[in-house]
Amino acid sequence: MLQALDLSNTYVDFDNDCPLFHDLAQQDLNRLAEMSRLRVLRAGQNLCEQSSPSGRVFNIVSGSAVVERISSAGRRQILAFVFPGDFVGLSNSEYFEYGIRSLSGVSAYEFPRHRLVELSEASAGLKANIKNIRNMVLALTFDQIFLLGQKRAHERLCFFFLHMLERLPGARPDCIRLPMCRQDIADFLGLTTETVSRSVAKLKRDGLISSPTPQTICIRDMEGVRELADIS
Amino acid sequence: MLQALDLSNTYVDFDNDCPLFHDLAQQDLNRLAEMSRLRVLRAGQNLCEQSSPSGRVFNIVSGSAVVERISSAGRRQILAFVFPGDFVGLSNSEYFEYGIRSLSGVSAYEFPRHRLVELSEASAGLKANIKNIRNMVLALTFDQIFLLGQKRAHERLCFFFLHMLERLPGARPDCIRLPMCRQDIADFLGLTTETVSRSVAKLKRDGLISSPTPQTICIRDMEGVRELADIS
DNA sequence: CAGGTCAGTTGACCCGGATCATCCCGAGAA
DNA sequence: TTCTCGGGATGATCCGGGTCAACTGACCTG
Numbered sequence: 001m002l003q004a005l006d007l008s009n010t011y012v013d014f015d016n017d018c019p020l021f022h023d024l025a026q027q028d029l030n031r032l033a034e035m036s037r038l039r040v041l042r043a044g045q046n047l048c049e050q051s052s053p054s055g056r057v058f059n060i061v062s063g064s065a066v067v068e069r070i071s072s073a074g075r076r077q078i079l080a081f082v083f084p085g086d087f088v089g090l091s092n093s094e095y096f097e098y099g100i101r102s103l104s105g106v107s108a109y110e111f112p113r114h115r116l117v118e119l120s121e122a123s124a125g126l127k128a129n130i131k132n133i134r135n136m137v138l139a140l141t142f143d144q145i146f147l148l149g150q151k152r153a154h155e156r157l158c159f160f161f162l163h164m165l166e167r168l169p170g171a172r173p174d175c176i177r178l179p180m181c182r183q184d185i186a187d188f189l190g191l192t193t194e195t196v197s198r199s200v201a202k203l204k205r206d207g208l209i210s211s212p213t214p215q216t217i218c219i220r221d222m223e224g225v226r227e228l229a230d231i232s
Numbered sequence: 233m234l235q236a237l238d239l240s241n242t243y244v245d246f247d248n249d250c251p252l253f254h255d256l257a258q259q260d261l262n263r264l265a266e267m268s269r270l271r272v273l274r275a276g277q278n279l280c281e282q283s284s285p286s287g288r289v290f291n292i293v294s295g296s297a298v299v300e301r302i303s304s305a306g307r308r309q310i311l312a313f314v315f316p317g318d319f320v321g322l323s324n325s326e327y328f329e330y331g332i333r334s335l336s337g338v339s340a341y342e343f344p345r346h347r348l349v350e351l352s353e354a355s356a357g358l359k360a361n362i363k364n365i366r367n368m369v370l371a372l373t374f375d376q377i378f379l380l381g382q383k384r385a386h387e388r389l390c391f392f393f394l395h396m397l398e399r400l401p402g403a404r405p406d407c408i409r410l411p412m413c414r415q416d417i418a419d420f421l422g423l424t425t426e427t428v429s430r431s432v433a434k435l436k437r438d439g440l441i442s443s444p445t446p447q448t449i450c451i452r453d454m455e456g457v458r459e460l461a462d463i464s
Numbered sequence: 465c466a467g468g469t470c471a472g473t474t475g476a477c478c479c480g481g482a483t484c485a486t487c488c489c490g491a492g493a494a
Numbered sequence: 495t496t497c498t499c500g501g502g503a504t505g506a507t508c509c510g511g512g513t514c515a516a517c518t519g520a521c522c523t524g
Contacts (some may be wrong), residue, residue: 069374071464075382079374091370092363098374131324134366138323141373142311142330146301148380149309149422153511182472190381195511197473214472230303385481414502427481429503446502 018085019133020059020126028123035116036109041102047110048089050099055113057089063106064179068187069098078188080140081180084169087133089113103179148190151230154199156189158229161209161217176217250317251365252291252358260355267348268341273334279342280321282331287345289321295338296411300419301330310420312372313412316401319365321345335411380422383462386431388421390460393441393449408449 014021014029021029038061041047047058050070060082067080067088079098082088088100092113120127147159164178165171178185182193189196200217203209208225210218219225246253246261253261270293273279279290282302292314299312299320311330314320320332324345352359379391396410397403410417414425421428432449435441440457442450451457 069378069464071378071382071462073462075462077378077381079377091367093367093371097371135323135325138370138373139325139329141370141377142301145311145373145376145380146303146309148377149419150303150307187381192512193472194474194513198511201473230305230307232301232303424482425502426483426504430481433503 015085018059018087019136020087020129022129024123024125024129028119028126031119031123032111032116032126035119036111039108039110041106041108043102043104045102045106047100047102047106047108048096050097051095054089054092054094054096057087057111057113057116058100059109059111060084060086060088061107061109063102063104065100065102065106065108066180066184066188067098067100076187077190078184079144080137081164081167081184081188083167086167087130090130090134090137103184146232153189153191153195154202155228155230156191157196157199157203158208158225159231160185160189161219161225162229162231164217165219173219173222176219178215178217182214247317250291250319251368252319252361254361256355256357256361260351260358263351263355264343264348264358267351268343271340271342273338273340275334275336277334277338279332279334279338279340280328282329283327286321286324286326286328289319289343289345289348290332291341291343292316292318292320293339293341295334295336297332297334297338297340298412298416298420299330299332308419309422310416311376312369313396313399313416313420315399318399319362322362322366322369335416378464385421385423385427386434387460387462388423389428389431389435390440390457391462392417392421393451393457394461394463396449397451405451405454408451410447410449414446 014024014032016022021032024032036059039047039058041063047065048054048056050068062084064084065082065088066078067082068076068078070076080088081103082100089096091097116130120130143159143163147156151159161176164176165173168176168179171177180188182196185191186193186196191199200209200211203225204211206224208219208221208228210220212218246256246264248254253264256264268291271279271290273295279297280286280288282300294316296316297314297320298310299314300308300310302308312320313335314332321328323329348362352362375391375395379388383391393408396408397405400408400411403409412420414428417423418425418428423431432441432443435457436443438456440451440453440460442452444450
């Protein structure tokens with residue numbers, strides 16, 4: 001990982017699996033590498049602050065982070081969890097409408113937004129990738145709106161586990177290692193930590209999941225979990 | 233309105249106030265007119281069906297409609313209300329992730345998505361407009377996620393009134409004419425009709441609003457309403 | 465080892481909003 | 495005029511999840 005810090009190196013570990021870099025020509029990857037800057041954060045630090053001037057976008061390399069919004073009344077809603085390969089910061093209002101905070105040690109490439117946009121005008125591949133990311137984000141937010149508006153606590157949990165299964169690198173149905181604490185899950189699902197605990201307990205009791213440690217979830221009855229999650 | 237049906241006419245009432253057509257060259261407007269088709273719907277009809285093949289986008293000319301998602305369990309969440317000038321259908325997955333249903337008589341221009349995208353590649357103005365719309369939509373969905381995850385019933389109502397004040401053409405603080413019924417408001421805010429009624433009653437009692445008819449809302453204490461809405 | 469801290473769980477209780485039922489009222493239709 | 499019908503309001507009751515507090519266990523540090 002350390003050699004990635006050396007930006008003078010022509011080789012940069014821009015992963016082809018990641019939506020932003022997927023199927024790009026080497027030339028585009030080089031351009032991206034030139035304009036990028038690697039940022040390394042410890043747990044609990046901000047990649048960007050809510051309401052600060054925007055103009056930068058990020059691609060997560062390692063670790064995990066939350067995209068969160070905090071109101072003047074101090075209430076917090078987590079808009080998304082982001083993991084290695086995820087691209088964040090696309091909305092281009094003048095100021096960030098959210099903060100991005102690391103859950104663990106995080107490293108991420110930071111790009112000046114206007115330069116990335118310029119390059120995307122010249123590269124059909126990059127442009128298509130950004131478009132795909134935009135659409136994915138919008139689809140995810142629609143799912144979340146439905147979840148918050150219509151689902152019960154234990155249904156939200158089931159949805160959350162399936163969501164993590166899809167998005168968390170390395171997650172498998174029989175072993176999902178959650179990198180976030182109960183408070184983060186609660187603030188993502190519009191619940192409290194107590195309700196998250198109780199809902200997990202209920203799902204365990206009903207034999208749908210097991211949870212050897214609080215951070216590990218094993219899906220026991222995928223059919224049942226899917227049903228409750230009510231995937232449309 | 234009827235003459236707009238005559239698409240052979242070089243003049244088409246593409247309104248400059250509307251985000252899609254804003255500041256476009258006459259040449260672009262003409263191209264748009266060529267590829268468009270005017271659709272006229274009665275109340276309760278669908279502009280597009282959830283899960284049907286997508287590939288079309290819409291610009292509302294008159295009337296109002298809802299963007300809704302209905303789950304297999306039959307629960308409904310309204311993702312947005314759309315009004316004259318609004319542009320809908322941008323997300324380009326293969327199938328519509330939502331249905332668009334008219335609340336009243338609606339007329340709307342329908343564009344083939346791929347042709348609109350092609351034209352946007354050639355027209356900087358159109359491209360910028362579409363980008364702005366995308367960003368607006370994303371900002372709105374973030375607001376809605378925060379609302380559904382964190383706010384109380386009467387706070388949701390206050391937010392809703394301010395939201396309508398901004399988005400509903402012709403709305404003024406002392407007179408907001410709501411084109412949707414209580415059930416629609418409830419399904420937008422993640423509440424029930426009864427709770428909507430009771431919350432409106434409470435806001436009236438507290439002197440924040442008045443409501444001469446169920447469809448008319450007058451904001452009496454803008455400061456108080458803003459406070460409760462907790463605009464970030 | 466004791467003591468402190470912090471995440472998570474569990475129990476007791478409460479309350480906001482859902483549910484169910486009834487009533488009201490304005491718009492048509494006969 | 496009367497009847498019906500559908501949207502909205504209101505009352506009674508219930509319950510899911512919030513609130514508050516106590517407890518547990520892992521992991522520190524002195």
